[in-house]
Amino acid sequence: MIPLNQTETGKAYFFAGVRDKSISEKHLANLGLVKGAKVQISSGNSRDSYIIQVHQARLAITKELSEQLFFEENYENKQENYLSLDQLKIGSHAEVTKVLGRGAVKRRLMDMGVTRGVSLFIRNVAPLGDPIDIKLRGYELSLRKDEAKCILVRELEG
Numbered sequence: 213m214i215p216l217n218q219t220e221t222g223k224a225y226f227f228a229g230v231r232d233k234s235i236s237e238k239h240l241a242n243l244g245l246v247k248g249a250k251v252q253i254s255s256g257n258s259r260d261s262y263i264i265q266v267h268q269a270r271l272a273i274t275k276e277l278s279e280q281l282f283f284e285e286n287y288e289n290k291q292e293n294y295l296s297l298d299q300l301k302i303g304s305h306a307e308v309t310k311v312l313g314r315g316a317v318k319r320r321l322m323d324m325g326v327t328r329g330v331s332l333f334i335r336n337v338a339p340l341g342d343p344i345d346i347k348l349r350g351y352e353l354s355l356r357k358d359e360a361k362c363i364l365v366r367e368l369e370g
Contacts, residue, residue, distance in 0.1 A: 214285075216262055216278035219253050225283035227251055227266070232280045242314050244269055246364070249294065251283065267296045267364065295367060297332075298344060298360035304334045306365035313362040325349045326363055 213228050227249045230237060244267040245251070254263040260275040273281065294309055308330045311321050325348055326332075332348035342357040355363075 213282040216253075216264070216273060216281045216283060217275065219283055221253050221255060224250055224252050225285060228282045228284045230280050231282065235277070235280055241310065242312050243271060244296075244312055244364070245271070245281075246294075246310060267361070269361070294364050296361045297346070297355070297363040297365050298341065298357050300334050300365065300367065302334050302337055305331065305368040306334070307331050307368055308363060309366050310364040311362060312364060317359065317362060321359060321362065324353055325351075326353075331368070332365070 214225070215231075219225055227245055227247055229247055230240070240246075249266055252265040254265050254270065262273040262275075262278050264271050264273060295306075297306070300306055308326060308328055310328060311318055311326060313321070330348055332346045334344065335347050335352060336345040338344070343354040344357065344360050345352060345354050347353075
């Protein structure tokens with residue numbers, strides 16, 4: 213395992229976990245940084261921070277936190293096939309693995325039936341990518357692109 217402050221800029225790694233258990237893994241997961249997530253190191257130590265990209269979101273990590281976050285080049289249980297819902301193409305089948313975010317947005321998505329383990333189908337995507345029409349639990353649902361980015365899925369075959 214390699215701490216963030218010893219990674220190479222421009223290289224992809226897989227998030228392996230945190231050293232200090234006082235750091236909330238739940239908070240990191242809400243930001244998209246879950247174990248096995250593929251992370252691109254965008255910039256190194258500039259002004260005592262690191263910029264990483266995970267699930268199309270950029271995160272700024274302080275120097276202190278960079279010593280606590282660990283990554284691996286080849287993660288055994290890698291989840292590189294986990295995508296955010298907005299990255300899927302029309303006709304794709306997927307299974308929800310995690311709903312990111314917090315508060316009202318997360319609660320609303322879960323109230324609409326978007327929960328872990330649910331299978332869904334991408335029916336249509338508007339020309340500019342917003343909204344996205346999906347079918348799940350026997351009904352159709354339209355989601356904004358920002359909402360779709362909060363839903364991590366594993367693409368299924370066929």
